[in-house]
Amino acid sequence: xxxxxSSHTKIQPxxxxxxxxxxxxEDLEKCLLLESDMHVPGFTYPxxxxxxxxxxxxxxxxxxxxxxxxxxxxxxxxxNPDKTPLTIEQFIESALTALVKNPPMIVGVSQxxxxxxxxxxxxxxxxxxxxxxxxxxxxxxxxxxxAENIIRCPDVDYVIRGSGEISxxxxxxxxxxxxxxxxxxxxxxxxxxxxxxxxxxxxxxTLPRLxxxxxxxxxxxxxTGRTVRKDDTRSVSMQFSRGCVFKCTFCTSFTVHSRTxxxxxxxxxxxxIKELVEKYKMxxxxxxxxxFGVDKQKFYLLVELLKSSGLKLRFSISNSLSIAILNExxxxxxxxxxxxxxxxxxxxxxxxxxxxxxxxxxxxxxxHRLAKYLKKADILxxxxxxxxxxxxxxxxxxxxxxxxxxLELDWAEMIIAVPxxxxxxxxxxxxxxxxxxxxxxxxxxxxxxRKRLFDTPEISAExxxxxxxxxxxxxxxxxxxxxxxxxxxxAILTFSDIISRYPFHIVGLACRAYCYKQIxxxxxxxxxxxxxxxxxxxxxxxxxxxxxxxxxxxxxxIKSNIVSQV
Numbered sequence: 001x002x003x004x005x006s007s008h009t010k011i012q013p014x015x016x017x018x019x020x021x022x023x024x025x026e027d028l029e030k031c032l033l034l035e036s037d038m039h040v041p042g043f044t045y046p047x048x049x050x051x052x053x054x055x056x057x058x059x060x061x062x063x064x065x066x067x068x069x070x071x072x073x074x075x076x077x078x079x080n081p082d083k084t085p086l087t088i089e090q091f092i093e094s095a096l097t098a099l100v101k102n103p104p105m106i107v108g109v110s111q112x113x114x115x116x117x118x119x120x121x122x123x124x125x126x127x128x129x130x131x132x133x134x135x136x137x138x139x140x141x142x143x144x145x146x147a148e149n150i151i152r153c154p155d156v157d158y159v160i161r162g163s164g165e166i167s168x169x170x171x172x173x174x175x176x177x178x179x180x181x182x183x184x185x186x187x188x189x190x191x192x193x194x195x196x197x198x199x200x201x202x203x204x205x206t207l208p209r210l211x212x213x214x215x216x217x218x219x220x221x222x223x224t225g226r227t228v229r230k231d232d233t234r235s236v237s238m239q240f241s242r243g244c245v246f247k248c249t250f251c252t253s254f255t256v257h258s259r260t261x262x263x264x265x266x267x268x269x270x271x272x273i274k275e276l277v278e279k280y281k282m283x284x285x286x287x288x289x290x291x292f293g294v295d296k297q298k299f300y301l302l303v304e305l306l307k308s309s310g311l312k313l314r315f316s317i318s319n320s321l322s323i324a325i326l327n328e329x330x331x332x333x334x335x336x337x338x339x340x341x342x343x344x345x346x347x348x349x350x351x352x353x354x355x356x357x358x359x360x361x362x363x364x365x366x367x368h369r370l371a372k373y374l375k376k377a378d379i380l381x382x383x384x385x386x387x388x389x390x391x392x393x394x395x396x397x398x399x400x401x402x403x404x405x406x407l408e409l410d411w412a413e414m415i416i417a418v419p420x421x422x423x424x425x426x427x428x429x430x431x432x433x434x435x436x437x438x439x440x441x442x443x444x445x446x447x448x449x450r451k452r453l454f455d456t457p458e459i460s461a462e463x464x465x466x467x468x469x470x471x472x473x474x475x476x477x478x479x480x481x482x483x484x485x486x487x488x489x490x491a492i493l494t495f496s497d498i499i500s501r502y503p504f505h506i507v508g509l510a511c512r513a514y515c516y517k518q519i520x521x522x523x524x525x526x527x528x529x530x531x532x533x534x535x536x537x538x539x540x541x542x543x544x545x546x547x548x549x550x551x552x553x554x555x556x557x558i559k560s561n562i563v564s565q566v
Contacts, residue, residue: 012102013063014104015056015063015066015107015108016066016068016096016108017065017066017107017110018110018127019069019072020123021071021074023041024446024447025088025117025446026445026446027448028074031074031078032091033085033086034085039448039450040078040501041074043069043072043075045215045236045288046067046215047288049067049108050212051207051211052164054210056168057211059173060169065214066099066100066104067215068099068100074091076219089126092122093130096127103133105135107136109123109136109137110164111138111143112140113141114142114418115444115449117142117421117441117444120142125155135157135158137157137159138156139168140164140256141252142252142421143159143160144197144255144256144422147161147188151189152191158171158189160198161197162186162256163186163256165207166199167184167186167198185197185199186198200242200257200258200260201262204241204242204263204264205268217236221234221282233284234282235283235284235286236282236284237285238269238273238285238287238288239287240269240287240292241261241262241263241289241290241292241295242289243291244257244291245259245261245291246259247359248359249423250347250358250418250423252421255422263294266298266301266305274309283314284316285313286315287315287317288319291325293322299333303333303337307336315337315338315341316341317342317343318343319343320345323344323362323363323366331370339379341382342374342380342382344367344383345383346384346403346404347360348360348362348396348400349400349401351364353389353400356391358386358389371408372408375408382411383404383411383413385400385404385412387416387471388417388456388464388468389425390428391458393458394458401471401475405475408481410481410482410490411494412476416449416464418448421444432456434456435454452465473507478552480511483514483515488518489519492512492516495512496512499512503531503535506532506545507549509528510528510532510557513525513529513557514556516528529557532553
């Protein structure tokens, strides 16, 4: 493409920043070709890109900046009832050209998770085909840890390793001045300088306000998840700190943000919140910190400043609260701030796994105490649990299931351990000869947190997948805490969320029908029972669910004294 400027028309130099896919390539392909609805896409605020855009724009304000969150586009495409089958290439090209009217000078692609590896390279391929003169720059957690391989891709011009704000801005400056960016810390141009890495931002108070204006804020505030969605919810994601001191084997965040905690000045945070409320009518904050509240002094100051500000806000702690950091006094403060949703990280209910495998050492007794305290305050509580760590036996996994059930959670997020590139867990699998670099490529292309492609001496991939799915059905549905304790209205909320995304989920329909019956909503109960019959006739996954859990579904309906042919 000819990017020269005519004497009559001056095209403003532009930068496009793209948030990469989180869905594995195989699932993405099936989703777009309408071959499967088992993986429902979602999206969140691209905080990293918003920060990079803000820093670059502060330094070079005459450049045009655009942000494309490909996961947002995928989510809205998925929700479109008139959608037609598309290849991945067709979808990417459509999303790019719908936003970008003139060829950009630089396209930066952020890839956080290893499961999006092949999808991010496909993004680079389409970008280079559309705009061959544009520089393609890849960054993010996965790219930081897999730079040696990614830089070999012919469609990738540069890779940024580590925190990208300063490196990307310096790269942009070098391009504008006609100089080579080689030598900028963190900018990798070939395997010769593959170890170059940028320093994390040491004082995050120096960062400018995030470039929220580059997003369709209405779409984000009204549709992103990770909080309770009420009719009036207008949510914005924010980070109050960076870094995490812990050394969990499954995490790679430290490779970009380091293990040093840097917390924003609470007064600056309050100023930004006020601006977001005034500009966007925001009323809900989703806190995305890796380790929120670790700096107790600043935490309590933030609470006091919020109290004195007169702001009436709701909060969701989506990246989960650390059991090691949290205490009852903090919970009281969070509730006073307006916290409605809390996530706690447990990962494993096995003391052996905690101490000897994942290096997390969660105090399970304290977790029970805090979970009970949160539930007493009527906080919507989710716990995270991971299965299939290197060396983890089935008995250890069963311990986790029992802990998940005993914590009386509103929801237990059950996932399979995915060895992210750069994590200690991946090295553990390498050391045990379970994985090698070639097999890891298959994992990145085709696996995610719901399935595994490789066996371990303790459990096969197939058995692990079924174990985790059974644990999910048992803990979250048939043994649902709210349903067991007569909190039927609250149980209905969680079941309805699942059914809205997976209409064929006849286990969820049966549990919701039971709850409707208990609160006297006979018509809604009858509607769900009718839906079960329809889904069994129309959807293969509903039939699959019934083939496994049919007896439990029937028993539940009989217990509720519902007359049905199910």
